[in-house]
Amino acid sequence: MDNSDSSQNTLVSVRNLTFSRGNNKIFNDISLDFERGKITAIMGPSGTGKTTLLKLIGGQLYPEKGIITVDGENVHRLRRKELYELRKRMGMLFQSGALLTDMNVYDNVAFPLREHTHLTESMIRSLVLMKLQAVGLRGASLLMPNELSGGMARRVALARAIALDPMMILYDEPFTGQDPISMGVLVLLIKALNETLGLTSIIVSHDVCIFIIQPKTMWMIYYPLENGIEVMLGYAIANPTYAEQNFS
Amino acid sequence: MQHTATQDTLVGLFVASGIAGLFFLALQVSNLSSFGDKDTYTVTASFESSGGLKVKSAVSAAGVKIGKVTDIRFDPKTYQSVVSMAIESQYNTLPEDTTASIFTAGLLGEQYVNLEPGGSEAVLKNGGKIDLTQSAIILEKVIGQFLFKSAEEKAQGDKKE
Amino acid sequence: MMQFLQNLGASTRTSFTKLGRATYFLIQTLAGIFSILIRPRLLMNQMFSVGVLSFLIITISGLFVGMVLGLQGFYILSDFGAEESLGIMVAASLVRELGPVVTALLFAGRAGSALTAEIGLMKATEQLSGMEMMAIDPIRRIITPRFLAGFLSMPLLAALFSAVGIIGGQLIGTGLLGVDDGAYWAQMQTQLDFYDDIINGVIKSVIFGFVTSWIALFEGYDAIPTSEGVSRATTRTVVNSAFSILGLDFILTALMFGDN
Numbered sequence: 001m002d003n004s005d006s007s008q009n010t011l012v013s014v015r016n017l018t019f020s021r022g023n024n025k026i027f028n029d030i031s032l033d034f035e036r037g038k039i040t041a042i043m044g045p046s047g048t049g050k051t052t053l054l055k056l057i058g059g060q061l062y063p064e065k066g067i068i069t070v071d072g073e074n075v076h077r078l079r080r081k082e083l084y085e086l087r088k089r090m091g092m093l094f095q096s097g098a099l100l101t102d103m104n105v106y107d108n109v110a111f112p113l114r115e116h117t118h119l120t121e122s123m124i125r126s127l128v129l130m131k132l133q134a135v136g137l138r139g140a141s142l143l144m145p146n147e148l149s150g151g152m153a154r155r156v157a158l159a160r161a162i163a164l165d166p167m168m169i170l171y172d173e174p175f176t177g178q179d180p181i182s183m184g185v186l187v188l189l190i191k192a193l194n195e196t197l198g199l200t201s202i203i204v205s206h207d208v209c210i211f212i213i214q215p216k217t218m219w220m221i222y223y224p225l226e227n228g229i230e231v232m233l234g235y236a237i238a239n240p241t242y243a244e245q246n247f248s
Numbered sequence: 249m250q251h252t253a254t255q256d257t258l259v260g261l262f263v264a265s266g267i268a269g270l271f272f273l274a275l276q277v278s279n280l281s282s283f284g285d286k287d288t289y290t291v292t293a294s295f296e297s298s299g300g301l302k303v304k305s306a307v308s309a310a311g312v313k314i315g316k317v318t319d320i321r322f323d324p325k326t327y328q329s330v331v332s333m334a335i336e337s338q339y340n341t342l343p344e345d346t347t348a349s350i351f352t353a354g355l356l357g358e359q360y361v362n363l364e365p366g367g368s369e370a371v372l373k374n375g376g377k378i379d380l381t382q383s384a385i386i387l388e389k390v391i392g393q394f395l396f397k398s399a400e401e402k403a404q405g406d407k408k409e
Numbered sequence: 410m411m412q413f414l415q416n417l418g419a420s421t422r423t424s425f426t427k428l429g430r431a432t433y434f435l436i437q438t439l440a441g442i443f444s445i446l447i448r449p450r451l452l453m454n455q456m457f458s459v460g461v462l463s464f465l466i467i468t469i470s471g472l473f474v475g476m477v478l479g480l481q482g483f484y485i486l487s488d489f490g491a492e493e494s495l496g497i498m499v500a501a502s503l504v505r506e507l508g509p510v511v512t513a514l515l516f517a518g519r520a521g522s523a524l525t526a527e528i529g530l531m532k533a534t535e536q537l538s539g540m541e542m543m544a545i546d547p548i549r550r551i552i553t554p555r556f557l558a559g560f561l562s563m564p565l566l567a568a569l570f571s572a573v574g575i576i577g578g579q580l581i582g583t584g585l586l587g588v589d590d591g592a593y594w595a596q597m598q599t600q601l602d603f604y605d606d607i608i609n610g611v612i613k614s615v616i617f618g619f620v621t622s623w624i625a626l627f628e629g630y631d632a633i634p635t636s637e638g639v640s641r642a643t644t645r646t647v648v649n650s651a652f653s654i655l656g657l658d659f660i661l662t663a664l665m666f667g668d669n
Contacts, residue, residue: 058542087544098539101531112543115550160543170542255457262461266565269572270611276594277500277575278603306599313599358600 011036011168011200012057017066019049019056026052029066032219039194039201041215050204051095054170057202058092059083071167088116091161091169095176097153099145099160105132106141109160116164131159135189151182158189168200169193175207187212288315288334289374293348298329299359299384301350306360307333314339317361333361335372343368344376350384359384431627434548438626441546441553451554459520459555460562464569466519467512471570474507475499475577482578483586492586496593497600499578500571504601504610505666508571510658513617516563517650521625524555525646528629529639537630552630556622563618564611571610609665616657621650 012034019027026049034040042050055061057068059075068075073086099108109128113119119127132138135155145153154174161169171190175183190213194201203210210218298320307315315335323330335342345366352359363378372378445452482498528551531537537547575597582588601607625646632642 055538060538060541084544084546087542090542092539092542094535094539096535098535100536100539101534112545115543115545157539164543255461256453258461259453259456262456262464262562263565265464266460266562266569269565269568269570270607272572273504273568273575273607273610274603277504277572277597278601278607304602 009036010034012068012070012202014053014057015067015069017056017068018064019052019061019066020064021052027063027066031066034200034202035216036200037194037198038216039190039203039213040217040219041210041213042202042204042219043210044206050206051172054092054172054202054204057170058087058090088112088164089167091164091166093154093157093161093169093171093174095173097145097150097157099148099153099157101145104142104144105137105148105156108145108156109141109163112160112163127163128159131163132156134162134193135159136185149182151178151186154178154186155189158186158193162193162197162199165197166199168202171201171203171205173205173207174203175205175209183209184212287337289337289340289372290318290332290334291342291372291374291376291378292330292332293361293378293381294323294326294328294330295348295350295381296328296383297386298331299350299386300352301331301359301361301384305358307335307363308360309339309342309363309365314363331361340371342372344370344372345380346372346378347380347382348378349382352385427631430631431623434552434627434630435623437548438552438556438623441549442557444549445553445557451550452557455554455558456562459524459558460565463516463519463562463566466515467566467570468573470511470515471503471508471573472577474511474570475503475574475579476581478502478507478574479578479581479586483582483588492582492588493592494596495578495582495588496575496595496597499582500575500597500601501606503571503574503578504606506658506662508567508574509610509613509617510654512567512570512614513563513621513654514651516559516566516618517621517625517647517654520559520562521621521646521650522643524559524622524625525629525632525643526639528552528555528626529632529634529642532630532632533634533636533639552626556626559622559625560615560618563621564614567614567617568611605666609661612665613658613661616661617654620653620657624650624653 010033012032014030014032017027017030017032018025042053044050052061056063057070057075059078062076070086070090073082075083075086078086099105100111103111106128109131110124113124113127117124129138129141132141135158137152137155137159140148140152140156145156148156158169174186174190178186187209190201190203193199203213203215301317301320303317303320305317306313307317315333317331318334319330319332321330322328331348342363343366345368347364347366349362349364350359351362366380478499479495482495483492486492486494486498528537531547531551537551540547540550579590579593583590583593628642628646628649629639632638
């Protein structure tokens with residue numbers, strides 16, 4: 001495994017991570033880096049701990065061994081308040097969208113702004129509409145989450161994730177269950193956000209469509225052992241320039 | 249969020265009716281209104297027997313409740329039952345020679361202390377003592393006496409014949 | 410035999426672990442109270458869904474329970490020629506026992522199960538995780554307001570239940586069965602003590618509100634995040650709340666009314 005020097009360009013670094021659920025060792029001593037301002041994809045079959053990895057990065061789960069640093073801070077050593085400060089600079093797009101079902105689209109996007117800032121309602125309004133505009137759903141602002149299609153819900157969730165202008169977004173299976181058109185919309189969105197806002201993006205997917213997004217780096221998860229206990233992360237399509245070579 | 253005003257009204261109504269319910273219980277249902285923390289003075293009376301009298305039993309005069317029993321204890325020297333009563337301060341004209349009796353409301357009802365004013369000029373003060381008392385009527389005793397008496401009468405009647 | 414003991418040990422340990430988690434959860438919930446005081450709007454919303462929406466079921470049940478007490482009490486008391494005591498009988502049973510207990514049981518069924526399902530589904534649909542990732546503490550934002558609302562609503566609902574019940578008893582007793590209206594009220598006024606009966610009844614309902622809200626919210630928060638897990642958690646809320654309410658009622662009654 002190639003542990004390249006943790007240069008200034010690394011936003012998230014995972015070092016010697018070990019984590020298990022029950023008796024199942026999901027990660028065994030893995031190390032990964034995620035480059036600042038770039039799209040990094042993680043691909044692998046279901047149940048290999050891709051979502052778990054995102055939750056570890058977000059500090060929702062604790063590793064057994066190993067260190068995860070985000071922007072130079074050791075996520076699992078932070079005090080609660082510091083962790084929450086760090087999370088304000090991270091956005092996460094959940095598989096299901098995770099919209100709050102008792103509020104409409106507008107209030108969902110306004111939610112983090114209202115919780116974390118003291119902006120006036122008119123400023124919140126223009127910010128929310130701007131974010132909704134960015135995902136192309138400005139007209140849907142008064143709909144309730146149960147009135148949205150899966151793809152729309154995910155775009156609203158994306159608008160909410162960028163509401164606080166984070167430095168990075170973690171995407172958990174953004175393409176699952178999408179029709180080709182809304183998938184195309186999402187792909188374009190993710191790329192546009194990455195380029196225009198300079199966001200670091202970490203995308204986790206089991207879907208080969210992830211190639212369309214032209215990630216800078218691609219990590220592949222696979223089972224090296226037959227009994228499937230040990231799972232490893234590594235360069236399967238081994239080099240970081242892979243995507244560039246193929247798609248640009 | 250647009251329902252906020254109606255929602256506020258409904259929550260307000262809910263809280264108000266809950267509090268109204270509490271007030272209703274306090275004032276209409278319990279004894280708070282008839283006898284709360286009003287000013288009282290205490291008098292004591294010794295009875296041969298206080299029967300089924302309890303703390304918080306009523307103290308009344310001429311059928312009107314004017315106070316309540318606050319303490320009942322056994323005096324080991326006189327072998328009597330010493331009953332302390334808190335009487336509302338507005339009824340401060342009870343004469344010293346008031347008689348205290350323990351009555352029963354109805355045949356099987358609660359027992360209470362009845363005060364019957366005498367003719368003295370001096371009135372009872374806080375900590376005063378009522379000397380004239382009449383003990384509780386104990387139903388078993390009365391029935392026993394009645395049976396004994398009627399048996400005696402019957403025996404006498406038999407003799408006469 | 411060994412196997413049985415092992416199983417017993419394991420399940421005991423699991424229940425202690427769960428109780429430990431529940432206690433930790435409660436402490437976190439209580440720690441969030443201060444932040445609610447800054448944002449009373451959150452509490453208002455929950456007072457609405459917990460309190461106001463339980464209002465109807467509580468008042469209607471209270472009315473009927475009071476009317477039944479009036480009827481039954483009358484038939485029993487008239488055998489002893491003591492119909493005059495109907496008021497005290499209805500009022501004492503409502504204020505001391507039925508008010509707090511039946512309200513709490515109805516509350517567990519109406520609001521408690523709804524809270525568990527709501528929190529459980531929020532967990533299942535990753536809304537709680539989502540909030541955490543937005544740097545918003547779901548316990549403070551979601552759990553604490555609901556807990557406080559349940560805790561505050563319960564005594565109000567119980568008082569309403571008792572009050573409506575007493576009026577229901579009066580409707581039947583004096584309206585239908587011919588008990589003297591004055592006797593109905595006077596008997597309860599002389600015999601019910603404000604501190605011993607009313608306040609103790611309120612204390613009971615406060616404790617029930619605390620326990621029921623705690624159970625409902627914890628079961629939701631601790632639910633396995635699947636549809637089946639949430640449905641089981643909802644059942645557990647109702648069952649555990651009922652047991653706790655009745656068990657606690659016994660203990661509280663023994664403590665409060667025992668030495669009279």
